[in-house]
Amino acid sequence: MKREGNEEVDQDFAAKLAAHLGFEEEKVNHLFEKKYLAWNWGEHEHLLRFDKEISHIERGTVLYEKDGAFEMVLGFPKIRRAMVLYPTLEKQFSGLKTVAVEEKMNGYNVRVARINGDILAVTRSGYICPYTTERAKVKLNLSFFDDFPELVLYGEMVGPDNPYVPKEIYNIESVEFYIFDIREKNTGNPLSTARRREILEKYGFFQVRSFGEIPLETAPEEIAKIVRELGKIEHEGVVIKDPEMVLPPVKYTSSRSNCSDLRHAFKFYNESGRDYMLSRIVREGFQAVEWEESEADFKKRCMQLGESILAPLRESVRSVKEGQRLYDEVRIRVKTLKTAADFEDYLKRLGVDAIFEPPLPAGDEYLIMVRKVNKSTNDKTQAIWEGELW
């Protein structure tokens, strides 16, 4: 079934796939045509990727043949945002006595699974990232997959050597995988939070910090306190879960984290999603009312919001005016130079404009600085400095 890109689909294969998914064959052909179903490439060309949510199969789901049948690693379920804790938690978790509260870390979402014998790191969109895959193999206790070949780790790659979302705030030297979910292949069914923690502990995995199970009734108040404390150390916020993982989880983030998102978004104002920006701004308005804050605190919030938007914007506008190119400087740490070369190809394939610096030896590994160029904001800003209109 090796096929690069989206060429015509083998009709035997389409029929088999349609039968497996319970779709009409015509629908499967349509999905390929629209590129909602797309093949990976290179050594992973036999893996299919759902580039869109289709009939409750999440976007980013990976599907492949195994021993003549099909197997799936399901995508990340989207976690929706509570704008206010009360009455949202009461409504979303109605019927529960307690909710499990866990830290939402600021990193890069990744699934790690054994796929036809190989340990692979799958991105949110369903690509196989060669760098993340190497790091996962280095960092994770792989015996887990011998014992549970049918389970998938859902986690966050966190730390400064993360080329997607590098953060220094967690006191991690390089990168670590913090697991927040374990789910079954094919069904996507999650383990309960207790069972997940038990397994993760047994294999020595890092896991996201737990704030325990909190009575639903006092949750809004207690979570507000937790989130305020997390904000002080620039941490992002929390995910609130049904301990049995039956009801979908809900996220709630700190003002610091909203502002930090905005700082990055406005640095690259022409790349960033308008909805992404707006939801973070509107969130501040709701929190100001929710927390019944004083006028003095409100002034501080206004100043913080204004600066989070304008400071990076001014910095980008000024840099381009002075002839510099805008980029995100990130770093990777690899065992072999082949991984770096594969990662460079991978980014190119995804249309990311990245410049890799020469590798620097670091113990038995290599550090490589990577500059990701933000072409759209660059070009727009430069055009304006050359006299173009908005």
Add this chain to the structure above:
Amino acid sequence: MKREGNEEVDQDFAAKLAAHLGFEEEKVNHLFEKKYLAWNWGEHEHLLRFDKEISHIERGTVLYEKDGAFEMVLGFPKIRRAMVLYPTLEKQFSGLKTVAVEEKMNGYNVRVARINGDILAVTRSGYICPYTTERAKVKLNLSFFDDFPELVLYGEMVGPDNPYVPKEIYNIESVEFYIFDIREKNTGNPLSTARRREILEKYGFFQVRSFGEIPLETAPEEIAKIVRELGKIEHEGVVIKDPEMVLPPVKYTSSRSNCSDLRHAFKFYNESGRDYMLSRIVREGFQAVEWEESEADFKKRCMQLGESILAPLRESVRSVKEGQRLYDEVRIRVKTLKTAADFEDYLKRLGVDAIFEPPLPAGDEYLIMVRKVNKSTNDKTQAIWEGELW
């Protein structure tokens, strides 16, 4: 040719229209089908409206039959925004010695023309507003249209009795029409700024303030000064024009005006266009660099931006929490109650949810308060307070 809505098109008419516009007949049918060409209704049902820019015919253009032929009142040409004055003016007006600088007023764009014998006020989208039409007849010296039946006035309805954009800042008691352009029917060709001013003066029309013709070379500097002064009195900014009206005009606005736009946009955060919001925010970043401002001034700008966003947002969020509905309270002043009734029907037809209070006599006219309800922001905010997710 009376036809309401977008029912099937008379094919003789379509053929005639196609010949007039130089389109294929099929294209004309397609435009009707897509509702890019649409009939007005009621007493104006014989007027066609371009609901989209088609082959350089501006959106909002009105087309109708006159004496067996067609006549057109062309739409408002979109005026693009300079993010920075230098080098934009130099580039956009290259070849000119001077540019004409005029105030950009904050009101409601309207064209006034004689159409088959009637004086009508046409909105930016090409509708005939009964209220604006009555006000135009009351306020304007109509003998202009006897002398120049082929000309169209392009202006701004400004003042507190403007139900679209009410502003108190211009010291106008009710509403006035400030004319900024005169253009020919059918071609849309504009008069030069000098000729326009001469005619407007002759008929005693209000016209937008002129800052004179300024040498292109010193224009960025001089206009920055003008805009700073305008900002101090909360006025919006300027439009910079080729005095001969050959090159397209360019607008440039004050920070105060950006912030005032943002205050209104974030009050109704779920209605407002994302691009509208973003362009006004990004503008602040460019101006901070363009004006090389001190850190103290930059802090002020951040605070102003933050407050312009958060204060109205908090106010809306709080009002809805307290059970109030969000609305824009505006006022109209009419000669006859029929105009008010027609205007109420007109708003309903356009899908605007408006409540008209009982009329209050005011001299030989009536004042009527109108509450325009902002359903989308209302509903979204209320849903969040009822525990819905973002």
